[in-house]
Amino acid sequence: MFITSLVASNLIFKKFFHWDFFGLYTFEISVGVLPYPITFLITDSISEIYGKKRANQVVTTGIFASLFSLGIVLLADAVPAIADSPLGDELFHKVFGSTGIAVGASMTAYLLAQYVDISIYHFWKRLTHGKYLWLRNNFSTFLSQFIDTFSVIFLLSIFGELKWESFGSLLLSGFLFKVLIAAIDTPFLYLIVFWLRKEFNLKPNEEIKLTQAEEKSN
Numbered sequence: 001m002f003i004t005s006l007v008a009s010n011l012i013f014k015k016f017f018h019w020d021f022f023g024l025y026t027f028e029i030s031v032g033v034l035p036y037p038i039t040f041l042i043t044d045s046i047s048e049i050y051g052k053k054r055a056n057q058v059v060t061t062g063i064f065a066s067l068f069s070l071g072i073v074l075l076a077d078a079v080p081a082i083a084d085s086p087l088g089d090e091l092f093h094k095v096f097g098s099t100g101i102a103v104g105a106s107m108t109a110y111l112l113a114q115y116v117d118i119s120i121y122h123f124w125k126r127l128t129h130g131k132y133l134w135l136r137n138n139f140s141t142f143l144s145q146f147i148d149t150f151s152v153i154f155l156l157s158i159f160g161e162l163k164w165e166s167f168g169s170l171l172l173s174g175f176l177f178k179v180l181i182a183a184i185d186t187p188f189l190y191l192i193v194f195w196l197r198k199e200f201n202l203k204p205n206e207e208i209k210l211t212q213a214e215e216k217s218n
Contacts, residue, residue, distance in 0.1 A: 130205025
């Protein structure tokens with residue numbers, strides 16, 4: 001789910017839409033934002049059960065998955081379409097031609113945000129002695145999501161993929177949407193953590209210990 005959400009968000013980012021939130025606020029966001037908050041829910045779940053090292057390992061794995069998918073897209077874009085192809089070169093390039101820029105911007109923002117999220121998560125976990133799961137989940141995600149949203153919109157604007165006039169509205173909409181999703185996914189984090197603790201017979205604040213071979217591989 002982590003890898004799929006990350007890769008998909010990079011591939012579909014060029015479509016934007018409006019979402020009226022009960023008349024309170026109208027979000028103007030990329031469809032690439034839709035699957036992305038799932039990655040933070042998953043890393044927080046992994047952080048809680050498997051610890052910081054395992055969460056960082058998953059984040060690093062996501063980089064290689066994104067680069068691999070980028071290579072596939074660039075190869076597909078370079079291969080000329082036949083005359084009877086349902087999708088021609090021009091339209092394919094229009095949709096996927098900016099994937100390299102998107103992945104570059106996304107990976108920069110992704111690295112900053114995910115490592116910050118994991119670090120802050122464990123900071124609050126140590127400070128609260130493993131209590132108040134909702135606090136570390138939301139406090140870590142709010143800051144990391146702002147870093148992610150600002151970084152990716154800033155970089156895409158620099159490379160001309162987004163208009164500078166839209167920077168403020170896209171930043172606010174993207175950040176508020178991610179904050180909303182982070183608040184909504186808190187009960188799901190509790191369910192995941194409860195299920196995994198029961199599955200592995202873990203005590204509160206106990207993490208699964210990595211084996212010596214796993215630690216060396218990390």
